[in-house]
Amino acid sequence: MTGFIYEKDSEKIVTITMDMTGPVNAMNEEFIDLIDGTMDQLEKGKEDIAGVIITSAKKSFFAGGDLKRILSFQKGEESNIFDFIEKNKGYLRRLELLGKPVVAAINGTALGGGCEICLACHHRIAINDPKSQIGMPEVSLGLLPGAGGIVRTVRMLGLANALPLLVEGKKLKPGKALAAGLIDELAEDAQDMKAKARAWIKANPETFQPWDTKGYKIPGGDATDPTVIQILQVAPGLLYQKTRGLLPAPETILAVAAESLRVDVDTALRIESRGLTKLMVSSVAKNMITTFFFQMNELNAGGSRPGDVEKTRVKKVGILGAGMMGQGLAYVSAKAGIEVVLKDISLGAAQKGKAYSETLLSKGVSKGWMDETKKSSILNLIHPTCEDKDLDGCALIIEAVFENMDLKHRVIKETQAYLANNGVYASNTSTLPITQLAKASANPENFIGLHFFSPVDKMPLVEIIIGEKTSPQTLAKGFDFTQQIQKVPIVVNDSRGFFTSRVFGTFIDEGCRMVAEGLDPVLVDAMGRLSGMPVGPLTIHDEVAQELTKKVAETNRELDEQLNGNFCAINSVMEKMSLLLVEEYARGGRAYGGGWYDYPEKGEKQIWPKLYDLFYDEKVALPKQELIDRILFRQVIESLRCFQEEVFLSVRDGNIGSIMGIGFPPHTGGVLQYINTYGVQKFTKRAVELAEKYGERFDPPKILLEKAASGDLFE
Numbered sequence: 001m002t003g004f005i006y007e008k009d010s011e012k013i014v015t016i017t018m019d020m021t022g023p024v025n026a027m028n029e030e031f032i033d034l035i036d037g038t039m040d041q042l043e044k045g046k047e048d049i050a051g052v053i054i055t056s057a058k059k060s061f062f063a064g065g066d067l068k069r070i071l072s073f074q075k076g077e078e079s080n081i082f083d084f085i086e087k088n089k090g091y092l093r094r095l096e097l098l099g100k101p102v103v104a105a106i107n108g109t110a111l112g113g114g115c116e117i118c119l120a121c122h123h124r125i126a127i128n129d130p131k132s133q134i135g136m137p138e139v140s141l142g143l144l145p146g147a148g149g150i151v152r153t154v155r156m157l158g159l160a161n162a163l164p165l166l167v168e169g170k171k172l173k174p175g176k177a178l179a180a181g182l183i184d185e186l187a188e189d190a191q192d193m194k195a196k197a198r199a200w201i202k203a204n205p206e207t208f209q210p211w212d213t214k215g216y217k218i219p220g221g222d223a224t225d226p227t228v229i230q231i232l233q234v235a236p237g238l239l240y241q242k243t244r245g246l247l248p249a250p251e252t253i254l255a256v257a258a259e260s261l262r263v264d265v266d267t268a269l270r271i272e273s274r275g276l277t278k279l280m281v282s283s284v285a286k287n288m289i290t291t292f293f294f295q296m297n298e299l300n301a302g303g304s305r306p307g308d309v310e311k312t313r314v315k316k317v318g319i320l321g322a323g324m325m326g327q328g329l330a331y332v333s334a335k336a337g338i339e340v341v342l343k344d345i346s347l348g349a350a351q352k353g354k355a356y357s358e359t360l361l362s363k364g365v366s367k368g369w370m371d372e373t374k375k376s377s378i379l380n381l382i383h384p385t386c387e388d389k390d391l392d393g394c395a396l397i398i399e400a401v402f403e404n405m406d407l408k409h410r411v412i413k414e415t416q417a418y419l420a421n422n423g424v425y426a427s428n429t430s431t432l433p434i435t436q437l438a439k440a441s442a443n444p445e446n447f448i449g450l451h452f453f454s455p456v457d458k459m460p461l462v463e464i465i466i467g468e469k470t471s472p473q474t475l476a477k478g479f480d481f482t483q484q485i486q487k488v489p490i491v492v493n494d495s496r497g498f499f500t501s502r503v504f505g506t507f508i509d510e511g512c513r514m515v516a517e518g519l520d521p522v523l524v525d526a527m528g529r530l531s532g533m534p535v536g537p538l539t540i541h542d543e544v545a546q547e548l549t550k551k552v553a554e555t556n557r558e559l560d561e562q563l564n565g566n567f568c569a570i571n572s573v574m575e576k577m578s579l580l581l582v583e584e585y586a587r588g589g590r591a592y593g594g595g596w597y598d599y600p601e602k603g604e605k606q607i608w609p610k611l612y613d614l615f616y617d618e619k620v621a622l623p624k625q626e627l628i629d630r631i632l633f634r635q636v637i638e639s640l641r642c643f644q645e646e647v648f649l650s651v652r653d654g655n656i657g658s659i660m661g662i663g664f665p666p667h668t669g670g671v672l673q674y675i676n677t678y679g680v681q682k683f684t685k686r687a688v689e690l691a692e693k694y695g696e697r698f699d700p701p702k703i704l705l706e707k708a709a710s711g712d713l714f715e
Contacts, residue, residue, distance in 0.1 A: 004034040005057070006041060012050040013201055014042065015194075019057035027088060027113040027147070028066035035091040046100055051201030053194065054121060055105035064112025064138070065147075067289050075281045085273040089147045092120035093269065101207040103197040106183065107190055109133045111171060115182070116147035119156070122207045123200050124183040125193050126174040134177040137169035139249045141293060142285030142667070146276030150253060151260050151268040155211040157181045158220030159228055159257060163235065166257065167250045211265050223261040232258050246532050246667045249279055283677045287669025291659070295652040296488075302479075304491035304649065309476035313484055314338055318394035318418070320411055322353025322384070325428055326400040328456025331357040334381040336485045341391050342384050343415075350384030357382055360457060391418035396481060398450060400428040403552055405559070408432065409440035416441055424477050426450040430501045431552060433559070434467035434494045444469040448478045451498060452487075453661060461660035462487045467494050488660055490653040496559070496567040499648045500661035503638045503671070506697075507662070508544070509571035510634045511537025514627065516573060518617030521596060522607050527627040532665025537631070538596040539605075541574070545589030549578040570638070585610065630698075632674065633690055635664060636683075637698055639671040644703040651714050672714040675704070684708040 005017040016038060018025045025031070042052065056062060073081050095102060104110075104118035106126035115136050118124045126134060136145040136153075144150060145166065153162040157180070164170065165180060177183045185200075187193035210216050221228045239250055256275045260268035279285050317333050319326045322344040330342045330353060344350040358379055364370030383390065391397060397419055399411050408427060416425055425447050427437050438444040449465030462482045466475055475491065482489035492499045507528070514524045515538070525536025534540075541549070553575040556568050568575060581587040581595060587608065589595040597605040639654055648654050655670025668674040675683045684705065690698035700708075707714065 004038045006038065008049070011198075011202075012048060013053065013198060014049055014051070015053045015055065017055055017057050018062060024058055024060055024063040025056055025114070026063045026066060028069070032088060032091075039091050039094050042098060042100075043094070046098060049100050050205065051101040051103065051207075052098070053103050053105050053197045053201070054117065055194070056107050058108065060108040060114070060132075061104075061106045061110040062114030062117055063109075064114065067141070067293055070143070070280055071286055071289055073280050078277050078281065081280055082273055082277045085146050085276055086270070089116075089269060089273065092117065092148055093266075096120045096122065096209050097212065099206070099208070101201045101204045103200055105193050105197045106132070106134065106174075107193065112136055112138055112145070113147050116145055116149040116152075118183070119152040120148060122204070122209060123185075123197075125185040125187050125196050125200075126177065126183045127189060127193050128174045128186040130173050132174055133171040134174060134182055135169065135171040136166060137171055139167060139169040139253060140288070142247070142249050142282065142288040143279050144249055144253045144256065144272070144276050146272055148269055148272065150256050150272050150275075151265060152209075152211075153182075154257050154260050155209075155216075155218055155265070158218055159231055159261060160220050163231075163254065163257060166253050167239070218261065223258070228261065244530060244532065246284075246665060248282060248284055252279055284667045287667060287673050287677055291655045291669040291673055292666075295655055298652055299488065299490070299656060300483075303489065304653065305479040305489075306472040306476050309473050312395075312477050312480050314395045314477075314481050316341070316394050316396075316420075317481075318343065318391040318397040318415070319400060320344075320397065320415060321400040321402075322350045323400070324454055325452060325456060327353035327356035328454065329398060329400060329428070329452060330354065330382050331360055331457050332485045332487070334378045338381065338484070340382045341394060342382055343388070343391065344384075344386060347384060347386045350386060354379070354382045354384045388415050388418060391415055393420050394418060394423060395420050396424045396426060396477070398426045398428055400452075403429060403432060404555060405432055405436065408437055412437065412440040416443075419446075422446070422473075424448060424474050424481075426478060428452055429465075431497050431556065433496060433563075434465045434470070436559075438467045438469060445471040446474050448474050449494070449498070450478055450482070451500070453500075459660075460488045461500075461657060462489050463498055463500050463657065463661060464489050464491045465494055465498055466491065488656065490648065490657040490661075492648045492653070492657075493646055495642075495645065495647045496556070496565060497570075499639070499642050499654070499657055502570065502642060502647075503635050503658065504662045505571040505574060506634045506638045507533065507631065508537045508541045508549075509574040510630055511541070512573045512577040514630070515611065515615050516577065518615060518620035519622065519627075520616060521611050524627070525596075525607075527624060528631055530624070531628040531631045532667060533631070534663040541578075542590040542595040542597055545591055546578040546581045546595050547588030547592055549574060550582050550588075553578065629686065629690065630694065632665075632668075633687060633698060635662065636671045636674055637687060637701065637704075640675075640701045640704050643672070644701050675707075676713045676715075680704070680711070680713065681708045 002019050002021050008014045020030055102121045104121040104124045109132050110118055111133055115134055136149045138145050150166055174186055178186055185196055187196055235254055243250055252275045256272050259271045316339040318341045319329050320343050322342050330340045333340050342350050342353050361370055361375040365375055401407055401411050425441055427449050430451055434449040438447040441447045447467055448470050451463035453459035453461055464478050479489050511524050515521050525538045528536030560568055587595045590599055598608055599605050642648055643654055651672045654672045658664035658671040659666050664671055684700050687698050687700045
């Protein structure tokens, strides 16, 4: 039996158990039919009803909206979209005006529309399950909570407390949701939850929402309150610093929340509907839904993992090198419950690597998301050592030593014998070919690349690289380990620089070229941020370090000679600029005292003044959009070359990898979705224009020309 199961007991309490078709309950056409019939039944029989409990037969309480339908909405359909939203939320308004107590018995996760159903109830009780999440994360998909979520949250909590939940799209565990005011009670289990729901109904026989009672005042004040006025004066500027005007959803949420303070509930709900209507037809929402929901779900469900290989879990991992990457790997592995052998050339260095985990966990204790017992159990899993023999029995060994082929070969040969039977040896390299590294392995079929990003504890992506002899079983094990430590895996074929490092280099290289052309370096960096990248190309180059760029370039020149390649030509200006800064002026990057910028002990960083003497030409000026196009097109076109060369094999991996690994602007949906939104033919034409002005690095690859000719999208 599926649907909304309606049961009334001897005490006239109605329990509505949501059990819709499919694995979760969701706000789709079926929901509208079911809630329509249910509300009719409740309203007709309300004189003989003591109260209502709404719960779920699924593991989760209720999911969000019908995103496939949202993707189908187009500009020009705004009137129909508005009516659709109003009809949907109208049922929830009828529910809260029923005149009988309604309790949400939240048996699992309630996100998006699920949370909004709960807000329309008069009381909310959740099972205290740490796996459950409660909140409204619509902003992460370019949308806003449009089933009353903004209006009710602001009226329940006040503007100051509601905005972080709405604008940041926070997903809270039940205990945190209780503290935030989204729910009213916690229960130990389903039986306790229903008992508490019944008790509350009996204690509150005639119930209305606070905002539907005469004289109700919004916590913290309405639009005339001085504190609220101050928030509304400051919030837009703070928000713009984060979004740079590229993400309309947070700004719309703020606007709707502000307007809702000035009007009655029903008018506020209509304002909310107009805001959601505008966002639903925006390209940003469509991009973010496509990539962050549908493509991410595909990836999490297995993505490019071989489907015919049994899943595995790593119990013991060896990590070679306790530097920045190694210590981060030790932390995320131990946090996932894996025994870690952290090896370095000295015990002191290995212990220093373990101390990194202790520092992070101690911060967790001080902030309340970690207790001392859990901290100790995680730290006890990390065994620092300088002895190879301690690696014995590891199902996985990851070398994270310096990016040098000879060094990595030596380390692999010295330690591979300690792998467990059928164990996997992985290299955390960012540029060196896996097939070449695997030549040091006695079992190249068990060798793979696992490219992590720094800092490992914060960066979500892992780029899994397949060598020529890497077996499907090894790929599956690498994929499983990545998910075991709660990272996002994309799979790429072996090549110089792989996908992320190769494309990321073009971002820095294009910034270097602009400076070399005579443009103001401050402007160049600002345009990087204005394009939607996390930081400018010069800033990130300082963080990566010109010294490291120089050393990696030396390694790649050697490889070019060995492999008869021309990889160094891709980002040649970045290399030249790095050599100049390091060798002529001893400016190796932020960690070396300065690079493009000076870093005073006190105060903000400042552009190195000598750059103006070396490069700046006041006669050189380009429109801002031209600079933004160069920054973004350069990365997209290099990504297309990677796709054409089968470095990565799916649009999904290209989009997700570019955002999570490179920092490509999230509002675009990723490098290939950016082309879809721009228009394939239009993008191709613009690429030709840029190539004519600036060189062959902007030439449209064959794969783009074919799409432009056929009119197909990258899907």
